[in-house]
Amino acid sequence: MSAGVGVDLENLWIRFGDFVxxxxxxxNINGGDFFxxxxxxxxxxxxxxxxxxxxLDPSEGKVLIGGNDMRGIGPNKRPTALIFQNxxxxxxxxxxxxxxxxxxxxxxxxxxxxxRADELLDMIAxxxxxxxxxxxxSGGQRxxxxxxxxxxxxxxxxxxxxxxxxxDLKLRQHMRTELREIQQRVGITFIYITHDQGExxxxxxxxxxxxxxxxxxxxxxxxxYNDPNTAFAASFxxxxxxxxxxxxxxxxxxxxxATNRSGDLVARISTANQGKLKEGDDAMMFIRPEAFxxxxxxxxxxxxxxARVNHEEFEGNVFNIFTEGEGGKEIKVSIPNHGxxxxxxxxxxxxxxxxxxxxxxxxAGELAAE
Amino acid sequence: xxxxxxxFFNRNGTGMGLAILGLVIFWTIxxxxxxxxxxxxxxxxxxLPPPEIGGPKDVYTLENYKYxxxxxxxxxxxxxxxxxxxxFRTLVxxxxxxxxxxxxxxxxxxxxxxxxxSHIRIFAIMLIIPxxxxxxxxxxxxxxxxxxxxxxxxxxxxxxxxDTPFDFIRNDIALYAGLGYAYILLMIFPMYNVIESLDGNQxxxxxxxxAPWWRIHWRVVIPYAKxxxxxxxxxxxxxxxxxxxAPQILGGPSSLWFTQLIYQQFNDNNDWPQGAAYAxxxxxxxxLFVLAVMRLxxxxxxxxxx
Numbered sequence: 001m002s003a004g005v006g007v008d009l010e011n012l013w014i015r016f017g018d019f020v021x022x023x024x025x026x027x028n029i030n031g032g033d034f035f036x037x038x039x040x041x042x043x044x045x046x047x048x049x050x051x052x053x054x055x056l057d058p059s060e061g062k063v064l065i066g067g068n069d070m071r072g073i074g075p076n077k078r079p080t081a082l083i084f085q086n087x088x089x090x091x092x093x094x095x096x097x098x099x100x101x102x103x104x105x106x107x108x109x110x111x112x113x114x115x116r117a118d119e120l121l122d123m124i125a126x127x128x129x130x131x132x133x134x135x136x137x138s139g140g141q142r143x144x145x146x147x148x149x150x151x152x153x154x155x156x157x158x159x160x161x162x163x164x165x166x167x168d169l170k171l172r173q174h175m176r177t178e179l180r181e182i183q184q185r186v187g188i189t190f191i192y193i194t195h196d197q198g199e200x201x202x203x204x205x206x207x208x209x210x211x212x213x214x215x216x217x218x219x220x221x222x223x224x225y226n227d228p229n230t231a232f233a234a235s236f237x238x239x240x241x242x243x244x245x246x247x248x249x250x251x252x253x254x255x256x257x258a259t260n261r262s263g264d265l266v267a268r269i270s271t272a273n274q275g276k277l278k279e280g281d282d283a284m285m286f287i288r289p290e291a292f293x294x295x296x297x298x299x300x301x302x303x304x305x306x307a308r309v310n311h312e313e314f315e316g317n318v319f320n321i322f323t324e325g326e327g328g329k330e331i332k333v334s335i336p337n338h339g340x341x342x343x344x345x346x347x348x349x350x351x352x353x354x355x356x357x358x359x360x361x362x363x364a365g366e367l368a369a370e
Numbered sequence: 371x372x373x374x375x376x377x378f379f380n381r382n383g384t385g386m387g388l389a390i391l392g393l394v395i396f397w398t399i400x401x402x403x404x405x406x407x408x409x410x411x412x413x414x415x416x417x418l419p420p421p422e423i424g425g426p427k428d429v430y431t432l433e434n435y436k437y438x439x440x441x442x443x444x445x446x447x448x449x450x451x452x453x454x455x456x457x458f459r460t461l462v463x464x465x466x467x468x469x470x471x472x473x474x475x476x477x478x479x480x481x482x483x484x485x486x487x488s489h490i491r492i493f494a495i496m497l498i499i500p501x502x503x504x505x506x507x508x509x510x511x512x513x514x515x516x517x518x519x520x521x522x523x524x525x526x527x528x529x530x531x532x533d534t535p536f537d538f539i540r541n542d543i544a545l546y547a548g549l550g551y552a553y554i555l556l557m558i559f560p561m562y563n564v565i566e567s568l569d570g571n572q573x574x575x576x577x578x579x580x581a582p583w584w585r586i587h588w589r590v591v592i593p594y595a596k597x598x599x600x601x602x603x604x605x606x607x608x609x610x611x612x613x614x615x616a617p618q619i620l621g622g623p624s625s626l627w628f629t630q631l632i633y634q635q636f637n638d639n640n641d642w643p644q645g646a647a648y649a650x651x652x653x654x655x656x657x658l659f660v661l662a663v664m665r666l667x668x669x670x671x672x673x674x675x676x
Binding site: 053054055074075076077080081082084085086088089090091092093101102104105106149150153 | 569571572574575576577578579580581582585589590593594
C-alpha cells in the first residue's frame with residue numbers, strides 16, 4: 001500500500017457569499033496519520049473535507065495532497081476517497097458492484113472485480129455477502145461496505161464524514177476500534193470529521209478542534225484534553241468545570257486568579273498561553289471532574305473549593321457529585337468507586353481539593369454550547 | 371371480504387367507503403370498460419343502415435379487420451397498402467417522438483430534480499403555464515413559426531441560410547415538433563419526481579470514485595430514474611400515437627396519421643364499425659408494443675405508477 005501521503009492546508013479560506021465557513025486554516029497532516037477535525041455542527045469541518053475531496057474550491061489558500069496543489073483537479077481525479085455521512089451506497093447495485101465501482105470505471109473485467117470484491121469482503125468480515133443488495137444488510141454491515149468501496153479505489157487519503165453517526169452506541173464503539181485497525185493495516189492517511197469527542201480521542205493520532213470556522217488547536221488527544229489552548233477547546237473536549245476570574249499574580253507557569261465565589265485559586269497556565277496571560281487579564285480556569293478530590297472539612301487555601309452539594313448520582317465506576325457553581329452552572333465532581341462505602345453529601349457543604357497542575361488556565365473566551 | 375377491503379372500510383367508514391368504491395367502479399366500468407366493449411362489439415359488425423340493425427344481416431364478422439389488411443374486396447391491390455403504411459408510419463413516428471422527447475427532457479428533469487433553490491419552482495411554473503393555452507392554439511402557433519412565411523423561414527432566409535423558404539410542414543418537422551412539444555410535461559414530470567428523490571450524495575460518491583459525468587448518469591441516475599423514464603415514455607408514446615389535433619393542423623398534405631383515418635371512418639364515411647376496428651387495432655398494438663418494450667428493459671408494471 002502507499003507509504004502515506006500527507007495533506008496540507010495553507011491559509012485556507014472558504015466563503016459562501018458573506019459567510020466565512022473556514023477562516024485561514026493551516027494544517028499539516030502527516031502521511032499515514034489518523035487525523036480528526038472535531039467541532040460542533042456548523043463549525044466548518046465538513047466544508048474542509050469537501051475542499052480536500054475536491055467538491056468545493058477554496059476561496060483563498062491551498063489544499064496540497066502529497067505536496068501537490070490540488071487547485072483545478074476535480075474530485076474524480078484526486079487521490080482521495082470519501083465516505084459519506086449517509087454512506088451513499090448505490091441502492092440498485094449489488095454489494096460487490098458497489099465495492100468495485102471504481103474498478104469498473106477503470107475498465108477492469110468482471111472477473112477481476114469479483115475477485116477483488118471477495119478479498120475486500122473478507123477483510124471487512126462479510127465473506128459471501130457480495131450478491132446481496134445494500135438494503136439487505138444491517139447498518140454496521142453497510143458501514144463496512146462503504147469503507148470497502150472507498151478502499152477499493154486505492155486512495156492515498158481516505159476522508160470520513162461522520163460515518164458512525166447513524167449507528168447505535170454499541171456498534172459505534174465497536175466500529176471505532178475497527179476503523180482504527182483498518183487504518184493501521186492499510187497505512188493510508190485518514191481524515192475523520194466528527195462532533196463526537198470520544199470518537200476523536202479514541203481513534204486519532206492528531207485532532208484539530210474547530211469553532212465557527214476557526215481551528216483553535218491542533219494536537220494529539222492527550223494534549224488537547226490536558227492542555228487546551230482556548231476556553232472552547234477546554235469546554236468542548238470532555239467534561240470540564242469552569243471558574244472565571246481575573247489574574248491576580250503570575251508565578252512562572254502558574255497563576256492565581258481571583259474568582260467571585262471561590263476566592264483565590266491557583267492553576268497552571270496552558271502551554272500555548274504561557275507568557276501571554278498577564279496580571280489583570282480575564283481568564284478561565286478549567287478543572288476536570290476527575291481532578292477533584294474530597295478534602296477534610298475546613299481546609300482552606302488556593303487549591304480548595306467549598307461548595308454545597310445539590311445532588312449525587314452513582315454511575316458504577318464513579319460517583320458524580322453536583323454542587324452549586326458560578327452563575328447557576330453546576331460543578332461536577334467524579335469520585336472513582338473503589339468499593340468503599342460512600343457517604344451521601346446531598347445538602348451539605350463540602351470542600352474539594354485539586355492539584356494546581358491539574359487545573360488549567362486559558363484566556364476568557366467562548367464556551368462550547370452544552 | 372378480503373383484508374385490504376376491510377382495512378379500506380375501517381379507514382374510511384362504511385358510508386364514505388361505499389361512496390368512494392362506487393365512484394371508482396362507475397369510473398372504470400361505466401366510463402371506460404363498457405364503452406370500450408361496445409366499440410369492440412361495433413368493430414365486429416357490418417356497417418348497416420339503421421333499419422337493418424338487429425336484422426338478419428347483423429352478424430359478427432371479421433370484415434372490418436380484413437379491410438385494414440386487404441383493402442376493399444375486388445380492389446386493385448392485394449393489400450391495403452395506403453392504410454397499412456399510415457399505420458406503421460404512425461407507430462414509428464410515435465416511437466421517434468418518444469425518443470426525441472426523452473433526450474430533450476432528461477437533462478431538464480435532471481436539472482430540476484437535482485438543483486436546489488426557489489428558481490426551480492419558477493422554472494416548473496414556466497413549463498406549466500403554456501399548457502393553459504389550448505392544444506389547437508398551440509398547434510396553430512407552431513404553424514405560424516414553421517409556416518412558409520413564418521418566423522423561422524423569415525429568419526433563415528433573412529440571414530441567408532436558405533435561398534428559398536424551407537417547407538417545414540411538408541417535411542413533417544412541424545408535426546414532430548408539435549407532437550414533442552405537446553407532451554413534454556408528461557415526460558418531464560415523472561422523471562423529475564424520481565430524480566428529485568435521488569440522494570445527491572450518490573452522484574458525488576460516484577464522482578469521488580472517479581466516474582466521469584456520463585458514467586454517473588449511465589450507472590447511477592438512469593437506473594434510479596428508470597420507473598420515471600418508463601412512465602414518461604409510455605404516456606408520450608400512447609398519446610402521440612393517438613394524437614389527432616397536432617397531425618390535423620401541423621401534418622403535411624401527404625402525411626396522414628392513423629388517427630386521422632379513424633376519424634374519417636367515424637365522421638366522413640359514417641362507418642362506425644370500420645372506425646372502431648381501426649381504433650381497436652391501434653390500441654391493442656400500442657399496448658402490446660409497450661408491454662414488449664417494458665419486458666425488454668425489465669420494467670415492472672408497478673414502476674409505471676411512480
